Amino acid sequence: MKLFKFFIICSISIAACNSQSEEKKPSGEIATHNDGKALDLPYKLASIPDWEKGDDNNVPIAMNFLKSYEDKDFVKMRNYLADSVQFIYDNGNFSGSADQMVKFLKNFREGRSTVRIEMNDYESVRSKNRNQEYVSLWYNEHIVDNAGKADSAFVMDDYRIKNGKISMIDTKFRHLRSAK
Numbered sequence: 001m002k003l004f005k006f007f008i009i010c011s012i013s014i015a016a017c018n019s020q021s022e023e024k025k026p027s028g029e030i031a032t033h034n035d036g037k038a039l040d041l042p043y044k045l046a047s048i049p050d051w052e053k054g055d056d057n058n059v060p061i062a063m064n065f066l067k068s069y070e071d072k073d074f075v076k077m078r079n080y081l082a083d084s085v086q087f088i089y090d091n092g093n094f095s096g097s098a099d100q101m102v103k104f105l106k107n108f109r110e111g112r113s114t115v116r117i118e119m120n121d122y123e124s125v126r127s128k129n130r131n132q133e134y135v136s137l138w139y140n141e142h143i144v145d146n147a148g149k150a151d152s153a154f155v156m157d158d159y160r161i162k163n164g165k166i167s168m169i170d171t172k173f174r175h176l177r178s179a180k
Contacts, residue, residue: 065159074105112143137156
């Protein structure tokens with residue numbers, strides 16, 4: 001019995017020593033999801049990002065939706081939207097049916113005589129834990145309003161794609177200023 005107790009005490013001691021000797025990471029250090037290497041990050045993250053490469057078949061859905069806006073083809077635009085859609089934009093948030101979304105964007109587009117999109121880049125990603133798919137588009141948008149005033153902006157859109165349809169759009173933009 002004494003030998004058994006000695007064995008248990010030694011096992012507990014070894015386990016305690018091993019758990020204390022594990023390397024503690026600094027507050028900003030976190031393992032990446034790509035290759036497992038630790039990064040020394042200046043900001044602490046609550047969890048490791050869980051994004052991975054998404055389905056490239058979602059990219060045409062997002063781009064064709066944007067192209068239908070550029071071309072004022074609102075019938076075609078409706079085909080890319082889920083039954084219920086959320087649209088997050090600068091100083092606003094829209095939630096409603098696909099038909100309401102088309103009407104909202106049609107009213108907005110009517111204030112512009114021309115819209116020209118210059119696509120810069122895209123990426124399709126998927127969240128492993130939340131089962132969500134997104135397409136991100138980066139582009140320059142050049143517009144002329146109905147009064148003839150020209151403007152342009154750098155735009156970054158995130159499109160959430162579910163079952164082959166857009167269920168959410170989150171758009172961010174920065175106006176581009178021309179040098180004088």
